[in-house]
Amino acid sequence: MKVLVLGGAGYIGSHTVYELINKNHKVVIIDNLETGYKQAIHKDAKFYEGDLRDKTFLNEVFKKENDIDGIIHFAANSLVGESMENPLKYYDNNLIGTKVLLEAMIENNITKIVFSSTAATYGEPENIPILESDKTEPTNTYGETKLAMEKMFKWVSKAHNLNYVSLRYFNACGAYKDGTIGEAHNPETHLIPIILQVANGTREQINIFGDDYNTKDGTCIRDYIHVSDLADAHILAMEYLLKGGENNTFNLGNGVGFTVKEVIETAKKVTGKDIKAVISERRVGDPAVLVASSQKAKEVLKWNPTRNSLEEIIKSAWKWHSLNPNGFDNN
Numbered sequence: 001m002k003v004l005v006l007g008g009a010g011y012i013g014s015h016t017v018y019e020l021i022n023k024n025h026k027v028v029i030i031d032n033l034e035t036g037y038k039q040a041i042h043k044d045a046k047f048y049e050g051d052l053r054d055k056t057f058l059n060e061v062f063k064k065e066n067d068i069d070g071i072i073h074f075a076a077n078s079l080v081g082e083s084m085e086n087p088l089k090y091y092d093n094n095l096i097g098t099k100v101l102l103e104a105m106i107e108n109n110i111t112k113i114v115f116s117s118t119a120a121t122y123g124e125p126e127n128i129p130i131l132e133s134d135k136t137e138p139t140n141t142y143g144e145t146k147l148a149m150e151k152m153f154k155w156v157s158k159a160h161n162l163n164y165v166s167l168r169y170f171n172a173c174g175a176y177k178d179g180t181i182g183e184a185h186n187p188e189t190h191l192i193p194i195i196l197q198v199a200n201g202t203r204e205q206i207n208i209f210g211d212d213y214n215t216k217d218g219t220c221i222r223d224y225i226h227v228s229d230l231a232d233a234h235i236l237a238m239e240y241l242l243k244g245g246e247n248n249t250f251n252l253g254n255g256v257g258f259t260v261k262e263v264i265e266t267a268k269k270v271t272g273k274d275i276k277a278v279i280s281e282r283r284v285g286d287p288a289v290l291v292a293s294s295q296k297a298k299e300v301l302k303w304n305p306t307r308n309s310l311e312e313i314i315k316s317a318w319k320w321h322s323l324n325p326n327g328f329d330n331n
Contacts (some may be wrong), residue, residue: 002026009036016231022124037328052097058104070112083141094145121147129293140199153285165237174226174313175320182320184327194323196293221257226307236301253292312317
């Protein structure tokens, strides 16, 4: 199949491109490089630099690449803190970008899309593990825009010949097996890369935001899923749509939670480094526990995450961070 990957120079997007090419699929990438990196783009993918909100640009790409089977949509701003400080940026890029994309898809008769959504659509969970049928009440602008994008797909699907899958995933982590691509955000907000930045000497300490939660060691519990397992799920979702699968939403996680302290201790073991951790105040809006049920994805998509040990995840991330202490900036 031939797949257009929006945001294919970003963290999860680039890993999905690598896995698509490993499976001998043709890949076209669109990325505006606001948060993506040219160095993360696979040499065998065709790359167009441009913005999702530019319909003329999208139509030009669709006319050149007129045999696209489907689209995997990663292109979005995704920092929770920034979304609360600058909500209109998130509505502009995430929602308006998706509106323009859908207009161009309809005009060019592209009917299949897999959407990179988020566990942030749930907000404070009612149940653990979280089910796809649980209520969605986001507690931040980022989650709100992703939920609005999901609803946009739903209503456009009813009006036009469009089929979609929304994938709500939990804490993406890890890196490609050979260390050529990995997680590089600026600023970095994700736990595992921050811990490993302490290990490789580019950061002084890791702050633990609260140690008085109702968990086994007082720190927050999260569900960590390897980025390459996420990539596999996106490919399976596209294959599901191309085989005639109906519109659907799936959680992606390991179904196992680890505390912040457990992640730090595992990173110490993997790296052999002392990692300085400092207890800080709780962050507003941090739920104590977020763990997914991915049973539906396993049953319907036949998804089988295989890189699910925390030690294996951190080993792959450490390979990337130790080879690239400054991310893509030193490549």
